[in-house]
Amino acid sequence: MRTRWQRFKQSYMLYNFLRDPVAITSFIILAFLVFTSFAAPIIAPHDPYDSSTIDIMDAQMAPAWIDGGSSEFLLGTDAQGRDMLSTMLYGMRVSILIGVGAVCLQAFIGIIVGLLSGYVRRLDNILMRFADVQLSFSTYMVAIFIGAIVQTMFGVAGYDRVAVPLLIVIIGLAEWPQYARTVRASVLAERKKEYVEAARVIGLSRIRIMLRHILPNTLSPVLVISTVQVANAIMSEAALSFLGLGMPITKPSLGSLITAGFEYIFSGSWWITIFPGILLVSLILVINLLGDWVRDFLNPKLYKG
Amino acid sequence: MSAILEIHDVDKHFDISGSFLDQLQLSKGKITRKRTVVKAVNNVTLDIQPGETLSIVGESGCGKSTLARTVMGLYKPNKGTISYRGDRIDHLNSVKMLPYRTKMQMVFQDPYASLNPRMNVRQILEEPVRFHNPDLSRSEIKARVSEVMLQVGVDPVWASNYPHEFSGGQRQRISIARALVVDPEFIAADEPIAALDVSIQAQILNLLMDAQEQRGLTYLFISHDLSVVEHISTRVAVMYLGCICELATAKELFSNPKHPYTQALLSAIPRLGGKIGGHVRLSGDVPTPINLPSGCAFSGRCPHVNERCMQEIPAQLKLESGSVVACHGIEEGRI
Amino acid sequence: METLIDIKNLRVDFALRSGTVRAVRDVSLSINKGERLGIVGESGAGKSVLGFSIINLISKPGKITDGEIIFKGHDISKYSYDQMRKIRGNRISMIFQDPMMTLNPVLTIGTQMMETVLAHMDVSKKEAEKICLEKLTKVYIPSPEKRLSQYPHEFSGGMRQRIVIAISLLTSPNLIIADEPTTALDVTIQAEIMDLLLELCKTENMGLILITHDLAVVSEVTQRIAVLYAGKVVELGLSEQIINNPQHPYTQGLIQALPQMAGGKKRLNQIPGMMPSLLDMPKGCPFEPRCTICIERCKQEIPILKELESGTQVACFMRNGANKR
Ligand SMILES: Nc1ncnc2c1ncn2[C@@H]1O[C@H](COP(=O)(O)OP(=O)(O)OP(=O)(O)O)[C@@H](O)[C@H]1O
Numbered sequence: 002m003r004t005r006w007q008r009f010k011q012s013y014m015l016y017n018f019l020r021d022p023v024a025i026t027s028f029i030i031l032a033f034l035v036f037t038s039f040a041a042p043i044i045a046p047h048d049p050y051d052s053s054t055i056d057i058m059d060a061q062m063a064p065a066w067i068d069g070g071s072s073e074f075l076l077g078t079d080a081q082g083r084d085m086l087s088t089m090l091y092g093m094r095v096s097i098l099i100g101v102g103a104v105c106l107q108a109f110i111g112i113i114v115g116l117l118s119g120y121v122r123r124l125d126n127i128l129m130r131f132a133d134v135q136l137s138f139s140t141y142m143v144a145i146f147i148g149a150i151v152q153t154m155f156g157v158a159g160y161d162r163v164a165v166p167l168l169i170v171i172i173g174l175a176e177w178p179q180y181a182r183t184v185r186a187s188v189l190a191e192r193k194k195e196y197v198e199a200a201r202v203i204g205l206s207r208i209r210i211m212l213r214h215i216l217p218n219t220l221s222p223v224l225v226i227s228t229v230q231v232a233n234a235i236m237s238e239a240a241l242s243f244l245g246l247g248m249p250i251t252k253p254s255l256g257s258l259i260t261a262g263f264e265y266i267f268s269g270s271w272w273i274t275i276f277p278g279i280l281l282v283s284l285i286l287v288i289n290l291l292g293d294w295v296r297d298f299l300n301p302k303l304y305k306g
Numbered sequence: 307m308s309a310i311l312e313i314h315d316v317d318k319h320f321d322i323s324g325s326f327l328d329q330l331q332l333s334k335g336k337i338t339r340k341r342t343v344v345k346a347v348n349n350v351t352l353d354i355q356p357g358e359t360l361s362i363v364g365e366s367g368c369g370k371s372t373l374a375r376t377v378m379g380l381y382k383p384n385k386g387t388i389s390y391r392g393d394r395i396d397h398l399n400s401v402k403m404l405p406y407r408t409k410m411q412m413v414f415q416d417p418y419a420s421l422n423p424r425m426n427v428r429q430i431l432e433e434p435v436r437f438h439n440p441d442l443s444r445s446e447i448k449a450r451v452s453e454v455m456l457q458v459g460v461d462p463v464w465a466s467n468y469p470h471e472f473s474g475g476q477r478q479r480i481s482i483a484r485a486l487v488v489d490p491e492f493i494a495a496d497e498p499i500a501a502l503d504v505s506i507q508a509q510i511l512n513l514l515m516d517a518q519e520q521r522g523l524t525y526l527f528i529s530h531d532l533s534v535v536e537h538i539s540t541r542v543a544v545m546y547l548g549c550i551c552e553l554a555t556a557k558e559l560f561s562n563p564k565h566p567y568t569q570a571l572l573s574a575i576p577r578l579g580g581k582i583g584g585h586v587r588l589s590g591d592v593p594t595p596i597n598l599p600s601g602c603a604f605s606g607r608c609p610h611v612n613e614r615c616m617q618e619i620p621a622q623l624k625l626e627s628g629s630v631v632a633c634h635g636i637e638e639g640r641i
Numbered sequence: 642m643e644t645l646i647d648i649k650n651l652r653v654d655f656a657l658r659s660g661t662v663r664a665v666r667d668v669s670l671s672i673n674k675g676e677r678l679g680i681v682g683e684s685g686a687g688k689s690v691l692g693f694s695i696i697n698l699i700s701k702p703g704k705i706t707d708g709e710i711i712f713k714g715h716d717i718s719k720y721s722y723d724q725m726r727k728i729r730g731n732r733i734s735m736i737f738q739d740p741m742m743t744l745n746p747v748l749t750i751g752t753q754m755m756e757t758v759l760a761h762m763d764v765s766k767k768e769a770e771k772i773c774l775e776k777l778t779k780v781y782i783p784s785p786e787k788r789l790s791q792y793p794h795e796f797s798g799g800m801r802q803r804i805v806i807a808i809s810l811l812t813s814p815n816l817i818i819a820d821e822p823t824t825a826l827d828v829t830i831q832a833e834i835m836d837l838l839l840e841l842c843k844t845e846n847m848g849l850i851l852i853t854h855d856l857a858v859v860s861e862v863t864q865r866i867a868v869l870y871a872g873k874v875v876e877l878g879l880s881e882q883i884i885n886n887p888q889h890p891y892t893q894g895l896i897q898a899l900p901q902m903a904g905g906k907k908r909l910n911q912i913p914g915m916m917p918s919l920l921d922m923p924k925g926c927p928f929e930p931r932c933t934i935c936i937e938r939c940k941q942e943i944p945i946l947k948e949l950e951s952g953t954q955v956a957c958f959m960r961n962g963a964n965k966r
């Protein structure tokens with residue numbers, strides 16, 4: 002008789018994790034980044050969303066250690082005079098929010114579709130063809146299309162408010178087939194196993210077998226692709242922002258910060274682009290490194306690339 | 307004595323031709339639709355008497371598991387009827403089937419695949435009880451589960467452990483407990499000891515026999531270990547390519563096998579301290595259930611085959627000894 | 642009798658994170674030319690590891706940590722991979738439970754057989770083909786010429802196993818190690834394969850190590866039987882002796898547990914408990930926790946193999962006088 006915590010402490014997962022310095026480092030960095038971004042309202046020195054505190058006279062100030070820098074703005078300011086550090090923290094929060102939100106949506110749709118098409122043979126063909134059609138549209142096409150419609154519908158000011166949920170929906174809709182396929186493949190493998198037949202012999206209903214018996218056993222591959230997908234979603238959002246279809250500059254994400262700074266890079270204000278760029282790259286990198294570990298740990302053969 | 311389970315003229319075929327497009331074939335300039343059907347079980351008629359152990363033996367792929375699964379309602383038969391104590395159960399939907407689910411249970415072969423790896427023993431065993439008796443209280447369910455766990459020899463202290471923490475033999479005990487916990491009358495055991503160690507097999511067999519004695523169970527027992535079958539069965543059915551070729555009491559079958567296939571099968575059992583080489587050599591290969599021979603299923607390998615065997619499917623013949631044999635040779639008195 | 646292979650005090654360990662798995666502990670066995678030896682024991686007793694270690698094919702964390710394997714005057718347990726390759730498949734062949742472990746699904750039988758012959762023998766292609774046909778005929782594959790151009794999936798399980806046997810015969814080895822060659826097959830086919838192995842050993846004067854968990858099968862095929870329990874040989878002797886007059890309580894239990902030994906009773910004579918985990922071995926005799934005749938000494942000391950008058954060697958304090966104090 003052991004508690005969950007004891008089980009966890011003795012588990013192979015923890016042991017494997019503690020033996021992998023890359024995984025530990027990535028985890029620590031990721032935890033730090035996530036913590037600082039969500040604690041931004043408390044720890045950030047300025048509030049970039051509050052226009053009353055922003056002074057256009059501070060615009061394009063260099064980082065503190067360079068001539069022309071001020072100790073008030075550690076990493077300098079952007080073209081509108083916002084503190085880079087604070088803006089980046091807030092921006093990372095938006096990026097992570099969109100990334101995680103989009104992945105939750107993807108996973109939700111994908112798992113339902115995958116379960117249904119794997120377990121209800123009649124639906125399989127239709128749902129999978131539907132997924133193929135969805136995959137053949139690229140994320141950007143969907144985004145450009147929906148983004149353009151919404152922007153004309155709400156106007157620029159209204160777009161600010163709906164931008165985050167909109168991006169979540171766009172990225173979420175674009176990539177659910179990944180989940181659907183993964184879940185379907187493992188449902189097909191699981192449904193042949195004898196414990197599913199045993200559940201049928203007990204007389205449990207299909208829905209209950211699906212949710213209670215099959216679903217928990219398909220979650221390992223879902224976890225594996227989730228880490229990769231979060232990184233992908235954050236990248237998608239950054240790319241969309243870079244194209245001007247993502248977060249507006251008043252509520253910047255890391256992607257839109259990079260875009261915004263891009264204009265000034267040749268006028269010498271490199272920090273507006275470079276710092277968010279570094280942050281974005283490190284965020285994606287640690288997520289992917291951690292994802293690699295999860296993949297290797299859970300199933301060395303399952304999902305490559 | 308009325309049978310607990312009657313299987314009458316049951317066929318189970320699997321269509322493995324895939325989707326519509328896969329079925330289309332180009333032959334001689336014409337597109338035709340071709341289906342590939344696995345005839346796993348053909349014209350099987352059996353009755354199982356209360357309290358007995360009816361064993362099914364036969365080569366791998368002859369349809370033993372398919373028959374058991376059809377009986378359990380996991381597959382719908384293509385033809386024929388299955389009745390439980392006189393009531394037809396083969397065409398029931400899952401809700402109408404529920405009352406029979408507590409009476410008929412199944413134990414599977416693979417102790418590693420037959421327990422859900424994400425549920426602990428308590429969840430595995432409590433689920434069927436709670437599902438079939440929604441108004442039992444928590445403590446009643448718990449008591450019932452503990453009682454069954456004790457009966458199968460798994461200490462209830464281990465209830466919060468997960469299946470991977472148990473050995474194969476213990477897992478098989480848990481599987482048996484899951485079948486027993488709804489208090490069934492009939493259990494289909496599909497090779498319950500095939501994946502276990504020799505020294506553990508006896509433990510599980512004893513457990514099955516004890517449970518039968520205490521609860522008056524009826525077994526449909528599938529195995530390819532003939533010496534085990536000889537020991538525990540009341541009657542034995544020998545299957546070959548989906549057909550039953552001989553059905554007799556265990557004593558009669560093992561002392562006086564009639565059907566040429568049964569004779570070959572029995573002669574091949576390795577005997578402790580015996581000499582190898584005395585077995586009946588079967589010529590030819592096991593045909594696949596996709597292309598069944600037109601006559602007797604065994605005609606391709608039978609040493610006593612004649613023209614009629616190739617053309618006509620033999621009917622089940624009841625002999626004086628009470629056994630049932632499907633063989634033209636015996637009918638004609640040739641063998 | 643000339644000794645073919647002599648295994649002395651072999652130890653194989655698997656270093657895992659949870660500890661060292663001692664899969665084979667102090668095993669000494671020897672086989673004479675043309676002799677057939679059976680190794681029986683339950684799952685996890687170390688039968689396969691023992692078989693693999695003879696041809697130096699133990700998978701990764703496993704290692705021969707002690708002992709020697711003398712084959713033709715050389716200690717092959719210390720051989721390098723390349724040196725071993727010459728012996729493997731040439732002088733010693735191995736047959737696995739799953740024939741597809743040996744057969745490559747994308748190559749025809751002919752290609753695979755020719756490859757083996759050409760790799761180990763200095764013959765022309767014509768002659769190689771002749772050898773292949775000859776061996777296929779030996780294992781009773783009908784119309785071998787046609788079969789050479791077929792792929793493994795076109796054969797039934799029993800035929801595949803026979804082809805694997807034919808491949809292992811190609812280089813006329815001195816010893817065949819068969820690791821549960823018929824466990825996946827039906828009784829009728831099992832009888833044929835065993836018949837074939839026995840016949841080949843006799844006609845070619847080959848040694849055979851037959852690994853299985855089925856006592857009845859080894860008793861039919863082999864001359865001597867070694868009973869393995871938790872990585873140790875607990876009993877070793879002539880097949881008739883072991884079957885008719887088993888000495889070690891584990892062997893006795895195994896034989897008594899067979900349904901035909903129940904002697905009219907319904908209940909079988911079961912051995913209680915199960916084999917201890919190789920990670921967590923008792924200090925004394927590994928069978929002591931399940932043993933019905935154990936004494937205090939069994940808990941403290943590991944009994945070693947001692948020969949009885951009948952010639953059977955047994956590792957049990959209660960059985961061999963030499964071990965008694
Ligand atoms: N779900 C299925 N779909 C298609 N074919 C099937 C299915 N289940 C079984 N079969 C086929 O039906 C035949 C009988 O299979 P079955 O599993 O009943 O054999 P068995 O006698 O239980 O064999 P074993 O001893 O190997 O368990 C086989 O040829 C098998 O390939």
Ligand SMILES: Nc1ncnc2c1ncn2[C@@H]1O[C@H](COP(=O)(O)OP(=O)(O)OP(=O)(O)O)[C@@H](O)[C@H]1O
Pocket residue numbers: 655657662664682683684685686687688689690691700701702703854919
């Ligand atoms: N690659 C490996 N890594 C770790 N442990 C191993 C490995 N291979 C074998 N073992 C251990 O060695 C022990 C003996 O294994 P082995 O495969 O020889 O058993 P066996 O007697 O052949 O059983 P079976 O009848 O199931 O084939 C097992 O307890 C197993 O845990």
Ligand SMILES: [Mg+2]
Pocket residue numbers: 370371372496
């Ligand atoms: Mg089966």
Ligand SMILES: [Mg+2]
Pocket residue numbers: 688689690820
């Ligand atoms: Mg093995």
